[in-house]
Amino acid sequence: MNQVIRIAVQKSGRLSEDSLKLIKECGIKFYNGTGKLKSTSTNFPIEFLYLRDDDIPGYVADGVADLGIVGQNELVEKDKEVQVIKPLGFSKCRLSLAIPKGESYEGLSYFQGKRIATSYPKILGDFLRDAGIQAEIHEISGSVEIAPSIGLAAGICDIVSSGSTLMMNGLKEVAEIFKSEAVLIAHPDLSAEKQETVEKLLFRMNAVQTGKNNKYVLLNAPNENLEKITSLLPGMRSPTILPLAEAGWSSVHSVINEETFWDKIEDLRAAGAEGILVVPIEKMIV
Ligand code: ATP
Ligand code: MG
Incomplete structure (x- = not known):
């Protein structure tokens, strides 16, 4: 069992919902009753402190909390000694x-x-x-x-x-x-044991974030254009290609990054791709 870490999140406000959603998407279960100031996960070594966002940088700097989720505005304003681990993409x-x-x-x-x-x-x-x-x-x-x-x-x-x-x-x-935007912050010198738990959490957060930034794509391709189409779809390692029941056609499966998504789809259509299905990815471990 890893050492329990403590994370400070906003009690109620514009950061709260997305902060807790991210943690839930990491498969971490906890009870978040209204009015509670502290809770513990039932399936991951983590405790939650529910605070005003103004207090989060200070609590993390002092080591009362090991991690925190706070807006960069509040973080820079409070000017405390903490380590910024990663931007989280919400509360922009x-x-x-x-x-x-x-x-x-x-x-x-x-x-x-x-x-x-x-x-x-x-x-x-x-x-x-x-x-x-x-x-x-x-x-x-x-x-x-x-x-x-x-x-x-x-x-x-x-x-x-x-x-x-x-x-x-x-x-x-x-x-x-x-x-x-919201960022994940950490106390600057966590013990090696706590660091291990943090790494586990980060591994999960990265899988969730990478999943959100990518889409799973399935399409039908005429065999004569397969080379062109697969070159547009590098995927995680390389695309999957399966023969269709109809001769001369293949089904191609791959992953496309959200940022280049529409440009890629246009290029794929121009290269003869048909029946394109796009599916959200819940988690992605690269
Ligand atoms: P607290 O009671 O915890 O001190 P607060 O009133 O200071 O809360 P909120 O309005 O809940 O703060 O905003 C929290 C953070 O969310 C802000 O510091 C900022 O980073 C971000 N934020 C504020 N307004 C918006 C907005 N309109 N859209 C997106 N993010 C926002
Ligand atoms: Mg505030």
């Missing part, structure tokens, strides 16, 4: 500067000598310093978007995903200063 958002819609904007110098409200004083401060802009940073912990309309600040720096919150508050986005 950006930190942007925004000003009242009616104002004209000709560049960052707009903010020179003005006051900006934000919950991200460190990220904003670093950005302004690099840009050579002197502005006053006014830190507030929530409802940042109303600051300009109540005369608290000339602009704001906040999380944007679709931009609809900004619009509702009469603001427009003028500059993106930071891009974020």
Whole structure:
């Protein structure tokens, strides 16, 4: 039995659902009753701490938790000693500067000598310093978007995903200063025993992620075009080719990466492929 590791996840918010979904997809079972602050898996040596996301980098840095799932925005803002293990591809958002819609904007110098409200004083401060802009940073912990309309600040720096919150508050986005997604973080020096459990978890997470990034493809190919078609489908090692009952045709099975998917499908059709079936992959171990 491996040594139990502790992972800190957000208790409730924009990271929670996807964080727990990823862990469940790794075949890890646990009870996640509402209001619980801690739980233990029944089939993997892992314990869960349910926390506010603000506290996750600190808990991992202090070693109270061995691992954590947190947004890069919160991680960079808190500036704690942790190791980033991998980006997780969810909770994607950006930190942007925004000003009242009616104002004209000709560049960052707009903010020179003005006051900006934000919950991200460190990220904003670093950005302004690099840009050579002197502005006053006014830190507030929530409802940042109303600051300009109540005369608290000339602009704001906040999380944007679709931009609809900004619009509702009469603001427009003028500059993106930071891009974020959820990342898996670890305490910088885990014991060898804990490291072993972490490796097991990572192996599973990678299998799930690689599965999501690829599709299983089955298609029919006229034998005279087989060479062309198989050259388009490298697959995991090489494609599988099976004869069809109808003479002169073969069934080709392979794996296609999500990123190049539609281009590949077009090339395959152009090369004479027919009856193309695309199937999601639950897990993929390369
Ligand atoms: P907590 O109560 O845990 O402190 P919170 O209010 O600080 O929660 P949430 O709004 O739940 O935070 O957002 C958590 C993280 O999700 C953010 O730090 C950011 O990384 C990401 N995030 C925020 N807004 C969005 C969004 N609209 N779309 C996608 N991801 C987002
Ligand atoms: Mg928070």
